[in-house]
Amino acid sequence: MRSSGGFVNADPDFVAPGTxxxxxxxxxxxxxxAFGRHSRTTIGVETLPLGACIEVEGFRVRIGEGxxxx
Numbered sequence: 001m002r003s004s005g006g007f008v009n010a011d012p013d014f015v016a017p018g019t020x021x022x023x024x025x026x027x028x029x030x031x032x033x034a035f036g037r038h039s040r041t042t043i044g045v046e047t048l049p050l051g052a053c054i055e056v057e058g059f060r061v062r063i064g065e066g067x068x069x070x
Contacts, residue, residue, distance in 0.1 A: 003039045004028065007055040010044040017044035024056045 006024060008017035021042040029036040038058070048055050 002059050003041070004056060004058045005041045005043075006057070007043050007045045007048055009046075009048045009051075009053050012046070014044060018042045020054060021056070024054065028058065 004021075004025065006017075006021040008014075008020045010017055010020070018040075021040060025038070025040055028038065
């Protein structure tokens with residue numbers, strides 16, 4: 001995985017949305033091993049669709065033929 005991004009549904013006074021995303025990042029690395037290591041961006045927002053607490057998206061880059069791009 002190249003990078004992940006996330007939105008955290010949070011009160012305006014909440015100053016640590018990155019901490020809330022750590023669980024998602026940890027799970028990605030646990031499932032994908034070394035291929036799951038990634039950079040991350042997190043943004044606190046007032047609301048998310050369907051009342052979600054956290055929204056996570058991931059990006060990967062295919063290196064080329066013959067490479068393991070899980």
